[in-house]
Amino acid sequence: MTPITLYGAEASGSISVEAALTLLDIPYTLIEGATWVEASARDRVGLQNPMRQIPTLVLPGGEVMTESAAILIYLADAHPSARLAPALDDERRRRQYLRWMVYVSSAIYSLHWIKPDVGRIGAPPELRSTVVDAVHDRIAFCWANMDRQLDPGRYLLGDELSVLDLYVTVVSRFGPWRERFYDVAPKMAPVVRRVDTDPRLRDFWARRFSFEDDEQ
Structure with missing residues (x-):
């Protein structure tokens, strides 16, 4: 199965997502590019996210997720044993x-x-x-x-x-x-x-x- 792909950049808003993936020990392919300064980076991520912003996460089946908070909430809920979010019954x-x-x-x-x-x-x-x-x-x-x-x-x-x-x-x-x-x-x-x-x-x-x- 194709691994998770993350469009991100060092010292950017994608870092919180990368940190969560690191704690969860989830392998991912990183496509690096500072979209706020590089037109080429905006063009690359624009193929997946019309807003041309990072972080943009592409799941193994091809589904796209954007918005760092949404991605973090999803990752925590998808891996409840890691306890990176309060449980639903809390x-x-x-x-x-x-x-x-x-x-x-x-x-x-x-x-x-x-x-x-x-x-x-x-x-x-x-x-x-x-x-x-x-x-x-x-x-x-x-x-x-x-x-x-x-x-x-x-x-x-x-x-x-x-x-x-x-x-x-x-x-x-x-x-x-x-x-x-x-x-x-x-x-x-x-x-x-x-x-x-x-x-x-x-x-x-x-x-x-x-x-x-x-x-x-």
């Missing part, structure tokens, strides 16, 4: 898991789409710096809002790692960068640091999203 944690997965996707991650081309929201190129600063302010506000409403254990939803932890760990590495994330989200900060240093992902992080706190 109703309270499951509700909060779904809530925050969608929140990170819609309230935070989606804002990064504006930054490469502020004309997407009708702003002139000469105002890019001002727009990006405003985007980063909004992202910081949204992280703070999430942090106020969570009561983490070792991880965001308790004492077990979930794909929500992977998602937040990756997205919090983007602007406005970790230093500000640590400031506005003090309860989530120890969790993402714990995922950063998870021995199961040490080699993966070094290869796909090399990162030090003082670099961000």
